[in-house]
Amino acid sequence: MFALVDVNNFYASCERLFEPRLEGVAVVVLSNNDGCIIARSQEAKDLGIPMGEPVHKVKDVLRRERVRVYSSNYALYGDLSGRVVSVLKRFTPYLEVYSIDESFLDLGGFTDPAAHSHDIKDTVLRWTGLPVSVGVGATKTLAKAANRIAKKDPALGGVFIMPDDPDEVLGNLNTDAIWGIGRRLAARLDRIGITTALDLKNADSKFIRARFSVVVERTVLELRGTPCLALEMTVPAQKGIMVSRGFSRRVTDYRDIEAAVATYASRAAEKLRRQGLSTNKMTISLRTSPFSPAPERYANAAGFVFPEATSDTTHMIKAARHCLKKIYKPGLPYQKAGVFLDALEDTRRIQRGLFPPPGVDPDKSRALMKAVDRINADWGRNTVRFAVTGMQRSWAMKQNRKSPCYTTRWQDLKQVGG
Incomplete structure (x- = not known):
């Protein structure tokens, strides 16, 4: 149940x-x-x-x-x-x-x-x-x-509570009201005379599998009361982390875009450390609006493979800036940038190289990031941040109607007066 x-x-x-x-x-x-x-x-x-x-x-x-x-x-x-x-x-x-x-x-x-x-x-x-x-x-x-x-x-x-015999209830539900059956799939089912959840329940499961997919066949069996989907009580290991935002205005200046990309890389690094993960690869994307005139329409991406898996913000910002220089074209009105991390692995099981990259001390890196995360957790995000992320963030996402963070920021706590 x-x-x-x-x-x-x-x-x-x-x-x-x-x-x-x-x-x-x-x-x-x-x-x-x-x-x-x-x-x-x-x-x-x-x-x-x-x-x-x-x-x-x-x-x-x-x-x-x-x-x-x-x-x-x-x-x-x-x-x-x-x-x-x-x-x-x-x-x-x-x-x-x-x-x-x-x-x-x-x-x-x-x-x-x-x-x-x-x-x-x-x-x-x-x-x-x-x-x-x-x-x-x-x-x-x-x-x-x-x-x-x-x-x-x-x-x-x-x-x-769904009754033991749900036929009457299912007969009053259209197929697109069933989990996993969207409008397009419902339209295909309708063309073969399956218009309600009850019709789908009573359909031949082998025919459904052959005509559609094993996923729809499982839905048929589930409607009949046969559990095919167990509880996923453990969160599956994350395969990638994406931080991507549209700018509040069109941005042409390289320094503004660099600040945005560095900010997104910092945020991605925070997510990595919170989950105890490190990344082997980073991809930076940059694009103008897809609705821009043809001469201004542009989208590109560049990747960077780290010598060793890392969650250090300094390494990730350096890699992000390296990638950005490859894809930035002067004079275009950019709308959006993003940072994508993949090839993730457990920080505790990183395969270290025999000869570490020059200037990289894993112990010092961990200590620095731990200190930064602790300060920002105690005093608020961006209390300590990298200068390249900028001070005047005119490109930052527009949130003109945002309510206070009542439960996550001390200064936004509700005050009760007598």
Whole structure:
């Protein structure tokens, strides 16, 4: 028996948590550089505001309906996600964090899954302030479908248990409402007469595998109550780390682009060390807008292979600057740059060379990075940073409507007065 716990309208709910006056008010959250709508409260959905819509196309609706608009605050969302997961772990140690706002739980052995699910929902709300929906089913696919129903029907109180015979429920669900069946696949299924989840459940699994894929065949079996997808309780080893941002304006000056790339390399190095990893290879990418006139349209990338795997920011910034010089073309209006790290390995198991690279002392490198990370953790990000990352970051991502980092920055803590 699986349960899927999903925070309702997660980003919007996070913004409401410290602003109670937003309850019942339409809220939307924007993507990087405040470009598109990536999250909506239920009130915003009811207004017909589309997901992924460029904000400039709906600015009149937002103004007329007095919709509250926020920039993305990923530090806040990530911290609150961790708090929700810590609460869920009190109910069962068998848990898979599926995404920033979804977790699968194994409820096997619980005699009353409905009561347990309501307890989970109430406890998460009481301890974190975030509303969740809980769907329970014999498989992860059925639990996902049950969660969707729990969200859609307010009369259910945020919890739905998929019945032992789910045919009536599945008969009322279109195929594109099933986990893993997107619109394109649903259209292909529709052409052969499979329009509902019940139709898919009753389809011949071998025919589905031959016509589509083994993944869709597993979905058929899961709809029949046969578990094909186990909980992934251990996080798989990360294969790559990407730090990429669009600039707040078109950038032509090499020093500004160099500062941005050095900043992204620093951030990637921080992520590496936090996970106990090192990288053997770095790739730097740079491009103008794909909508620029043809003479200004440009995209390129350059790679660097380290003599030894590293997580030292100094080595990574040096490599990033080396790559940037290869791909930078003067005079072009650049829109975006990125740093990608791959060939990752556990820092504790790095294969050292017989003759270390000149000027590299692994012990001193580790001590320096540990000191930098500790200072920045205690006093805030960028308290200590490399000069090449710049002081006046006019290129930095636009976040004009960002809320305070209520739970991750001391100066943003809410103050309660008498």
